[in-house]
Structures are given as structure tokens and as C-alpha cells.
Amino acid sequence: MLSDPAAERARRRIVGLAASGLDATALLGAAAAEVQTVVAYDGAVWATVDPETTIITGAVVQELPRESAAAFYENEYGHEDVNAFARLARGLRPVATASEATGGHLERSRLHREVGRAFGFLGDELRAAFTVGGSCWGVVSLGRRSPTPHFRQADVSFLASIAGPLAEGLRRAVLVDALQAPAARPARRPWSCSTRPERSWRPARRRGPGWRSSPWTTAWDATARRPRCAPWPRERATGGRPARARPFRSARGCVPRAGAGW
Numbered sequence: 001m002l003s004d005p006a007a008e009r010a011r012r013r014i015v016g017l018a019a020s021g022l023d024a025t026a027l028l029g030a031a032a033a034e035v036q037t038v039v040a041y042d043g044a045v046w047a048t049v050d051p052e053t054t055i056i057t058g059a060v061v062q063e064l065p066r067e068s069a070a071a072f073y074e075n076e077y078g079h080e081d082v083n084a085f086a087r088l089a090r091g092l093r094p095v096a097t098a099s100e101a102t103g104g105h106l107e108r109s110r111l112h113r114e115v116g117r118a119f120g121f122l123g124d125e126l127r128a129a130f131t132v133g134g135s136c137w138g139v140v141s142l143g144r145r146s147p148t149p150h151f152r153q154a155d156v157s158f159l160a161s162i163a164g165p166l167a168e169g170l171r172r173a174v175l176v177d178a179l180q181a182p183a184a185r186p187a188r189r190p191w192s193c194s195t196r197p198e199r200s201w202r203p204a205r206r207r208g209p210g211w212r213s214s215p216w217t218t219a220w221d222a223t224a225r226r227p228r229c230a231p232w233p234r235e236r237a238t239g240g241r242p243a244r245a246r247p248f249r250s251a252r253g254c255v256p257r258a259g260a261g262w
Contacts, residue, residue: 018169
């Protein structure tokens with residue numbers, strides 16, 4: 001139980017949402033609205049991830065410039081940085097702030113230095129990995145435009161208190177979706193890939209009724225053997241409410257192609 005009554009009420013509502021059977025996008029959007037009543041922030045990415053790779057597979061995005069997406073991906077999957085999602089997912093503390101990780105020197109964070117400054121986010125960042133049973137099913141990044149104040153320990157504790165329930169809710173939503181998928185999609189795997197690292201994963205052509213083609217593809221760096229990062233689509237949030245982004249999927253280990261935007 002949290003010491004702040006308002007935070008405790010919000011936590012209970014989020015726990016209830018996580019157990020209500022919402023799909024992943026609806027759950028993340030509803031959770032974002034509740035978190036905003038407790039934690040002050042100016043922009044956010046709430047995302048589902050592949051539990052094996054922690055690569056983002058879907059997202060609800062709040063108040064982030066479309067042009068920042070490619071840079072965000074490039075930093076997350078192409079460079080070493082503090083509080084990387086993969087590191088948080090494997091660590092003992094799945095919630096952390098950039099200010100704490102850098103000892104109060106935010107410029108030590110590449111995301112802050114190369115991406116945040118370019119798009120007007122000059123303040124602290126609060127991140128969490130939503131893990132359960134050793135697997136990560138979602139992540140969040142909350143950012144502030146103003147250099148001060150930094151996120152408080154109370155903000156960290158609140159996010160930590162909802163990380164487990166959200167992980168359970170996202171895991172349940174993903175598994176339900178997977179169980180329902182065969183009735184709506186063709187039996188043949190709708191993804192093709194080349195075994196050569198310099199080639200790309202690409203969605204195959206439409207293979208039957210019910211299959212909705214996807215625009216995602218990942219180019220692989222032939223030298224580093226890692227995905228070159230690119231943006232994902234979003235619907236811009238309005239009136240301070242979270243964006244209601246359309247769910248999207250990628251092939252395992254793949255991220256959306258360049259040009260798609262948040």
C-alpha cells in the first residue's frame with residue numbers, strides 16, 4: 001500500500017484494469033491516463049515488447065514529435081545507454097530514473113544528449129520494464145521538458161507498484177490474442193526472411209482471407225548483426241489524454257520500417 005491516498009487509489013484502479021481482460025492497447029492507454037493523475041510528465045511511450053528480445057511490438061505514444069521516433073529507436077537498439085529497456089528487464093530494479101543513473105548529470109545519457117535536447121525534452125526520464133516470471137511484456141518511458149524538478153522517489157515507487165500487475169495484464173492480452181489468431185489468419189506464417197544478414201525481414205504478400213498485411217520490415221546491419229532502428233505509427237494525443245494508437249505487430253526481432261512515424 002502506498003502512503004499517498006491518491007496514488008493508492010490510482011494503483012488499485014490500474015490493478016483492476018490489468019485484471020479486466022482489456023487488450024494491450026486499451027490497457028496501456030487506460031493505465032497512462034491513471035498514471036498522469038499521480039506522476040507529472042510531458043511525453044511518453046507505453047509499449048508492448050517481445051519478451052525474448054525486448055524489441056517494441058506496439059505502443060501508445062503521448063505528446064512526442066513524429067520526427068523523434070527514428071532517433072528514439074536508433075538510440076534504444078543501436079547504442080549503449082543508461083537504463084536501456086533490456087537492462088531494466090533483466091535487472092533487480094525494473095524502474096529507474098535518468099537522473100539517478102547519471103548521478104544528476106543528465107548529459108551522460110545519450111538519449112538525453114542526442115535525442116531529448118533536439119526535441120525539447122531537457123529534463124529527467126523515468127523508465128520501467130513490466131516483468132513477470134522473468135519475462136518482460138511491456139515498457140514505459142516518461143519524459144519531462146523542464147530541466148527541473150527531477151522525478152521523485154515517490155514516482156519511482158508508484159511505477160514499481162503497478163509494474164507487476166501491468167505485466168500480468170499484458171501477458172494475458174498477448175496470449176488471448178495468440179489463441180484467437182488462427183481463426184482470423186492463414187495457417188501459413190505470413191512472414192518471409194532471408195538468411196543473409198544484409199537482407200531484410202519483410203511481410204509476405206496477402207495469403208488468404210482475414211490476413212491484414214503489415215507495413216513492418218527490419219533491415220539488418222551486416223556487420224553488427226543488429227536491427228537498424230526506425231519509427232512506429234501513432235495517433236497524436238489531444239487534450240492531455242493518451243494517444244489511442246492502433247495495435248501493430250512485427251516479426252520476431254523486427255521493428256517498424258523508416259518513414260512510418262510514431
